[in-house]
Amino acid sequence: xxxxxxxxxxxxxxxxxxxxxxxxxxxxxxxxxxxxxxxxxxxxxxxxxxxxxxxxxxxxxxxxxxxxxxxxxxxxxxxxxxxxxxxxxxxxxxxxxxxxxxxxxxxxxxxxxxxxxxxxxxxxxxxxxxxxxxxxxxxxxxxxxxxxxxxxxxxxxxxxxxxxxxxxxxxxxxxxxxxxxxxxxxxxxxxxxxxxxxxxxxxxxxxxxxxxxxxxxxxxxxxxxxxxxxxxxxxxxxxxxxxxxxxxxxxxxxxxxxxxxxxxxxxxxxxxxxxxxxxxxxxxxxxxxxxxxxxxxxxxxxxxxxxxxxxxxxxxxxxxxxxxxxxxxxxxxxxxxxxxxxxxxxxxxxxxxxxxxxxxxxxxxxxxxxxxxxxxxxxxxxxxxxxxxxxxxxxxxxxxxxxxxxxxxxxxxxxxxxxxxxxxxxxxxxxxxxxxxxxxxxxxxxxxxxxxxxxxxxxxxxxxxxxxxxx
Ligand SMILES: *Cc1c(COP(=O)(O)O)cnc(C)c1O
Numbered sequence: 001x002x003x004x005x006x007x008x009x010x011x012x013x014x015x016x017x018x019x020x021x022x023x024x025x026x027x028x029x030x031x032x033x034x035x036x037x038x039x040x041x042x043x044x045x046x047x048x049x050x051x052x053x054x055x056x057x058x059x060x061x062x063x064x065x066x067x068x069x070x071x072x073x074x075x076x077x078x079x080x081x082x083x084x085x086x087x088x089x090x091x092x093x094x095x096x097x098x099x100x101x102x103x104x105x106x107x108x109x110x111x112x113x114x115x116x117x118x119x120x121x122x123x124x125x126x127x128x129x130x131x132x133x134x135x136x137x138x139x140x141x142x143x144x145x146x147x148x149x150x151x152x153x154x155x156x157x158x159x160x161x162x163x164x165x166x167x168x169x170x171x172x173x174x175x176x177x178x179x180x181x182x183x184x185x186x187x188x189x190x191x192x193x194x195x196x197x198x199x200x201x202x203x204x205x206x207x208x209x210x211x212x213x214x215x216x217x218x219x220x221x222x223x224x225x226x227x228x229x230x231x232x233x234x235x236x237x238x239x240x241x242x243x244x245x246x247x248x249x250x251x252x253x254x255x256x257x258x259x260x261x262x263x264x265x266x267x268x269x270x271x272x273x274x275x276x277x278x279x280x281x282x283x284x285x286x287x288x289x290x291x292x293x294x295x296x297x298x299x300x301x302x303x304x305x306x307x308x309x310x311x312x313x314x315x316x317x318x319x320x321x322x323x324x325x326x327x328x329x330x331x332x333x334x335x336x337x338x339x340x341x342x343x344x345x346x347x348x349x350x351x352x353x354x355x356x357x358x359x360x361x362x363x364x365x366x367x368x369x370x371x372x373x374x375x376x377x378x379x380x381x382x383x384x385x386x387x388x389x390x391x392x393x394x395x396x397x398x399x400x401x402x403x404x405x406x407x408x409x410x411x412x413x414x415x416x417x418x419x420x421x422x423x424x425x426x427x428x429x430x431x432x433x434x435x436x437x438x439x440x441x442x443x444x445x446x447x448x449x450x451x452x453x454x455x456x457x458x459x460x461x462x463x464x465x466x467x468x469x470x471x
Pocket of ligand 1 (some may be wrong): 001087089090108131228230232268269270271308309310311385
């Protein structure tokens with residue numbers, strides 16, 4: 001079916017994209033999004049049975065993956081080894097991992113589930129990195145058997161790895177995570193480089209640095225250092241300082257060892273995302289240039305690099321589309337009661353000040369809704385008063401059967417479902433807009449089917465219904 005060009009402001013949305021196309025402009029992505037919403041309605045993706053769906057912009061994901069690769073290619077010496085490992089927690093969807101893998105991007109995993117997803121997507125062991133702070137011995141054993149890279153979080157974990165490799169060598173590149181203890185960003189819960197963060201060896205604690213150097217000298221097979229200074233809300237300068245701290249430690253260890261024992265530095269992820277508009281800022285290119293200025297020695301060809309970006313690869317390329325079931329008012333406040341709330345946007349609902357989301361209003365046909373902006377609440381379906389996607393938000397006055405889209409939700413939102421009220425996980429569909437000159441069709445591919453009520457019953461112990469009776 002054909003999407004109308006509804007408002008005359010559609011731009012050149014159909015440019016064919018290869019992995020090396022330049023990054024999208026925000027306007028191009030926004031036009032593609034509007035076409036996808038219209039097509040989702042026309043193709044019946046929104047219904048009584050599924051009044052909320054999630055959409056992923058395949059061209060946008062490809063474009064971000066290409067931008068990431070190009071950014072680091074441009075600042076590293078020719079022939080440098082650079083592995084970009086996508087932080088699976090940002091979008092634990094097998095088809096997304098496979099799409100990224102096709103773009104040369106590996107996987108950073110932090111649980112048996114995430115490792116299984118990466119393997120199901122066909123991500124090679126050589127492009128997989130295991131980083132959890134609570135790895136069990138069994139998880140470590142599996143990782144070493146598979147040959148995936150492991151970053152030890154702490155001395156006790158390192159002792160477990162000692163024991164495991166004493167029984168036989170492993171192909172796994174092995175490293176240690178350190179916390180440069182540089183301070184927090186604007187969101188405490190996502191700041192991993194504070195003095196008391198739970199991650200890695202706290203480098204500035206008394207005796208810690210010497211202990212780390214010794215640990216490497218005692219273990220010739222320990223060849224990597226890892227840091228991840230935080231996610232959304234951490235300033236780029238702080239991230240770059242964290243990388244510099246780790247680079248200086250690598251230089252110190254290599255000098256003490258008298259050889260290039262540390263051959264690879266894993267700089268983590270954490271590039272923040274602009275949730276305020278369609279513009280993709282900051283860019284990978286900007287961050288890569290800042291690293292080149294701050295820590296040129298890391299990029300001069302002597303070290304391999306691993307990156308672990310999550311949010312910045314996916315966030316701008318996903319949206320949650322939900323029907324307005326009822327439009328009402330209370331105390332003079334218009335309220336749109338929709339099907340998108342805490343189950344798909346837990347962070348925004350519980351910590352709205354840190355995680356505001358843009359909301360786009362569409363009419364029942366999926367066309368951008370015109371009209372004067374009126375302050376209103378965009379509520380979700382869950383049974384608690386705080387279940388609001390947006391409070392007092394100026395938007396064209398929403399009516400029953402209109403649609404709302406929660407934008408920039410491609411990472412950490414609908415893919416990280418929250419099961420409150422036994423609300424179903426919505427379906428996720430990838431969309432691809434046909435090229436200009438073709439018929440203008442938007443094609444959808446199912447990435448994840450909606451959870452059924454039968455599945456909800458099963459996952460809620462339906463098979464154990466009698467478990468608490470008798471006895
Ligand atoms: C969460 C996490 C990432 C990804 O962070 P983003 O902010 O999504 O880029 C990378 N590495 C580690 C160790 C993480 O915990």
